[in-house]
Amino acid sequence: MLFYKFAKTLVWFVLKPIYRMQVIGKENIPKSGPLIVCSNHISNFDPPIVGGSCPRDLHFLAKEELFQKRLLRLLMNSLGAVPIKRGMKDRNALRTVLKILEDGKALGLFPEGTRSKTGEIGEGLSGIGFFALRSNANVVPCAIIGPYQKGKRLKIVYGKPVDMEQLRNEKASAKEATDKIMNEIKKLKQNNL
Known part of the structure; x- marks a missing residue:
């Protein structure tokens, strides 16, 4: 994923000074093995912000519509994105995600499934729990805190892996x-406001 690394670096260096980003808890992210990073979702910038701040390369789920135009499909594929049909069971996407985790790679997910209009954290979709239970992946929670406003501080906080064993x-x-x-x-959001 050479293009991913290039895009990650470019986007990070462009967005970091604009939003005065502060990253907390990167040491909580395991350096290897299957990983699921789960974050709240407040902006279209969330995937590049989480992807840029995470030391691991992340595969993200992306709505299938983004893969319909040739140029966008090439971009999504080169970024390692996985297409998913929204509002229905997508067995192909489920298999692809489980294979990514089986191969010891990392996945970035937004459990709410869509952006929060209010900034408050909403209900998570059960698919996230499915991936966490069906794989042996470490699950690292992430909270994006603050407004996406020029000059205001934006925090990206990674918590310790969630114990899923029980x-x-x-x-x-x-x-x-x-x-x-x-x-x-x-909890991450409340403790880091």
């Missing part, structure tokens, strides 16, 4: 796993 052993539901992850993201 839920895996108890054969918990995907919703229970998602709720646990969302609670950790909310």
Whole structure:
């Protein structure tokens, strides 16, 4: 993913000074092995902000519509994005994501599925819990805090990996796993305002 590394560096250096970004907790991100970074979602800039601040290369899910035009499809593919059909079960996307994790790679997800209009953290979709339970991935919560306004500070806070082992052993539901992850993201936000 050579183009990903180039784009990550370029976007990070362009956006970092504009939003006075502060990254906290990068040491909580495992250097290797399967990883899911789960963040709240407040802006279209969230994927490049999380991707740029994370020391690992992240694959993101992206709505299928972004892959319909040739140029956008080439861009999405070169960034390692995975197309997903919104509002329905997409078995192909599920298999692709599980394969990424099985291969020890990292995934960036926004559990809410869409941007929050109010800035408040909403309900997470159960698909996130499904990935967390079906893989042995470390799940790292991430909170994006602050407005995307020029000159105002924007914080990107990574928490310690969420302990999913008990839920895996108890054969918990995907919703229970998602709720646990969302609670950790909310705690990160509250503790770092």
